[in-house]
Every structure is written in C-alpha cells, then in structure tokens.
Amino acid sequence: MTVREAAVAGAVLAVLAVLAAGGCTTAAGPGGATPTVSSQSASAPADTHGWTAQRLRGALAKRPGVTRTAKATVQNGLVGAVFTRNADGDHFCTASVVDSAGLNLIVTAAHCVWDPGLGQRSDLVFVPGYRDGETPSGVWPLLAVSVDQAWKDDADPDVDVAFAVVQPQGGRQVQQVLGANRLGVDRGYRLPVKVTGYPGAADVPITCGNTTSEQSPTQLRIDCPDWTGGTSGSPWVTDFDPDTRTGTVVGVIGGYQEGGDSPDTSYSSYFGDRVQALYDRATG
Template sequence: MTIREPAAIAVALVLACAGCAAPGRSVPEASRSGSGPSATAGTPAPGGGARPSLPAAPHGWTRDRIRAAVAEHPGTTRTAAPTVLNSLVGAVFTHSAGGDHFCTASVVDSAGLNLIVTAAHCVYDPHLGQRDDLVFVPGYRGGDTPNGVWPLLSVTVDQAWKDSGDPDVDVAFAVVAPQGGQQVQQVLGANLLGIDRGFRLPVKVTGYPSSGELPITCSNTTTEQSPTQLRVDCPDYTGGTSGSPWVTDFDPGTMTGTVVGVIGGYQEGGDTADTSYSSYFGERVQDLYDRATG
C-alpha cells in the first residue's frame, strides 16, 4: 500500500526471507510508484528499465498456518482459496494476465454494466498520472483466466487524489472493455455500492496477494479508524491486495453483496499485513461513482 523507499524495501525483503509477511498491499515498481514487480523477476518495466529481482514472499496456506493465523486474530474467519466472491473479484495486471500483478479490483453495479472498483493508488499516481496499461482478471487462479481478461478503458479518481494523494478518497472506478459482445456485469453479475453504511459492519475481504496464485478471503467486523477511515483486522494481506473489496450483506444464493470499502486510504491501506484500512464510503465516493457512471 504505502510506496516503499529503498530502505523500506530492504526491510520487507528481510521479513519475507525470514518467513514473515512483508507490510504493504500494492507492490512498488522501480519506475512507477503504486505498482510493481510480481514474483517474476527482472522483467522489463513498462516505463523502461529492469525490475529488481525480489524474492517471492511466503505463500501457500497449510491448515496449521490457517489455524495459527485465526488464533492470533479472534473473531476472524480466514480461508485460503475461497469459493465465494471469486467471480466478481480479480487481480489487476499490467498488459495481460502474464504481466505484473500488483492490485485487486471487483465488479460493482452500474447502468453501463461495465464498472469495477479498486484503490486510487492502484491506477493513478499523483506525480506520474494515470496508468493506461492495465487489465482486470476476475476469478484468476494459478494462471487460469476462467472469466476472461478485461482491459481498463477509463479511470475516475477524485481531484483531491490527483492533486495530493488525499487518503480520504483513495478509491477509483474504472470502465472495462466489453468482451465477446458482452459487458462484465452481464457475464459475472455485480456487487452493489454501499454509501454511508456506518463504521461497524461484518465484511468479507477478498484479495490477491502478489506472492501467490490464489485469492484469499477474511471475514471480520470493521471498526472506525477515524471519521473518514475504516479499519479491519485480517491476517496476511500483503502486496497485491490493495483495492480488495470489503463486502457486507453477502447473499450466498446470488454470491453478491454490497461493497462498503476497498483496501486503501490511511497509509494506502496499511503498513502492516494484518490490519487494513479503507477510505470511508460517504458523499465523496458517491460523487465519484456518479461521475464514473454519468
């Protein structure tokens, strides 16, 4: 989440090599902050130059590891490869599903049937501008793209994010291109957008850590970090999970719910892997959605 300076990257690598989850949600890139290298080392960066060869963070969840993580976080339910929400949640890559994965996004209901929601820092850098080389891969699992690859056509972020990276509007909506004559919501369905739902809500948070090939899901109750920020405690939400949707009112019949947050906001989502933040979805996010769908 927070863009790493070289010293911080070194600390993260030490943690990863020690078998600990390095902090951060979006993976930094050598040539562009807010995005970055996947487990594939040394590939060319879109802006030129080579990506640093970073060792992959620990990945794979054994039963013992899941039990240990849940024991450390009472009230939290954690699954390593969820069967729910996956079709609406996907990894964000550069160029194609074979590119660099650095964030997560999900389908949200819209009149155009073509909208996804993620964190603003995933798609727009206040210093470098908008990324124009991104694709959304819903349901991505181990290299498979069962629900297609959907290029991002346009991105809507708040002017306060563009100007100064305001953490209270670290939210972005993006229109994705149709595939096979159909829009993404026609194919997959969509979650609703929840505005002013309060600070204490049961949510499912699904995201794609860059260190692995499968999504992870955590269930817990949100709390108030500040009047403009939500917080949730979920274990091991490391690089790649920025933009992960926080879904409440989940209906197992329709496999949909209401998105009330995305990993981002304070510290661009959090400086530790076990606590995540989101900009509060209030009037400013409603205005942003209206612009994206207007």
C-alpha cells in the same frame, strides 16, 4: 529480486503449498502499485514486508475471531487481479465488479490506477477469477478511470478509491458475464464484512472475515492477521447473499497508509458523499 526477497518469496510459497495440501489457512494483504517504505505494495513478484520467520510460522495458526479461507469462493468471480497488459506478468492490485447502468464498472483503490505525479497508469487489465495462471472469465482492459481531484492533486487518503470502465469482451459487458456487487454508501463504521484479494506472492485469492471499526471519521479499519503486500483494492463486502453470491461493497483496501503498513491491519477510505459523487461521475 534480492537474495532476501527471494528467500522470503520462497518461504511464502512454501506456506501456500502447505495450505493447498490441507493445512491451516493464511493470507496476504494490502498492496500498492508503487513500492514505498510505509505502504504494503507488491509491484515486484514478492513483497517481503512483515514476513519474518516468526510471522510465517504464525500464519499457520488460525486466530480466534477472524475467519480466513485459502479458496475465496464467496465472490463467485466478481473479484479479480489487476495486471499490466496481460495475465502473463505479475499482478499488483485487486478490483471487483460493482453494479452500474452500463454494466461495465469495477472498483479498486486510486493508488492502483493513478499516480498523482504521473497520471493514469496505462495498459491495465482486470482478470476476474484469476487462479494459477488461468483466466476463466477473460481479460478485461481498463478504458476510463475516475478518481477524485483531491487524489490527483495531493494523493488524499480519504479518497483512495477509483472506478474504472472496462472494455466489453465478445459483445458482452463484464456485469452481464459475472454479476456485480452493489455500492454501499454511508453504512456506518461497524459492519461484518468479507475482504477478498490477491496476494502479490500467490496466484489464488484469499478471504478474511471480520467486523470493521472506525479509524477516523473518514477511514475504516479491519484486523486481518498476516495480510502482507499485494491486495490494495480488495472489496469489503457486507450483506452477502449466498444465493446470488453478491453483496454490498462498503470499502476497498487503501486509504490510510495506502492500506496500512502493518500486515495485521488494513484500512479503507470511508464510502460517503465523496465516493458517491465519484461513482456518479463514473457512471454519468
């Protein structure tokens, strides 16, 4: 970590400490598994993109029209951090449980699990409900990953979505333990959603609520102030039922610019026929 990265990481953690003590809430955002200049990645312990002193001060002021919470309880553990090998290292992406006949499926961004130049990333694990080093719902290794051929060949941003089968633990599948969100396909471009994910510089999940809009016919966007690196794959959930604590996932942070190169706007590939076909292949 460079001196600048360390300084920014310290500032981010200081903000999070203020939040934990009862201050205003903040957020951190789109993350990729591989650092690039334009994408908001968080394969390092802290991602500096967007965290100027002014942004850090602004993160403490809640902006109108957007709801943000430091304790992302709305998903009841369906959302988890993605690590390499185990939960002792750095988490770099987010995933969530999605309903399937096998009761064993998660959804995330394709760029979190598959490098078009190298293939599937190995030794990845899903840690639902991760918080402050604790793994309350276990560590679930990824067994099989399904991504669209257009992502494998050309990193097509319109299919920056992946489904992964996770290994059962203690004789039970992940959906049996946690429940699951439904998959929402062709739900349109304007939907009220909550986006929950794990910032690369924090060990607790955060949530932003807002209404999506059309970036293009194949991309959704959402405005969530001050989302920096580390949360690619975070689910966009609509129709949330507070009784079951589940809803319908209609996007994941990814797609255009692998989720966005601005900390205030995030993107998702539109969940249409291609995502449905990918889901069918993953569960077939």
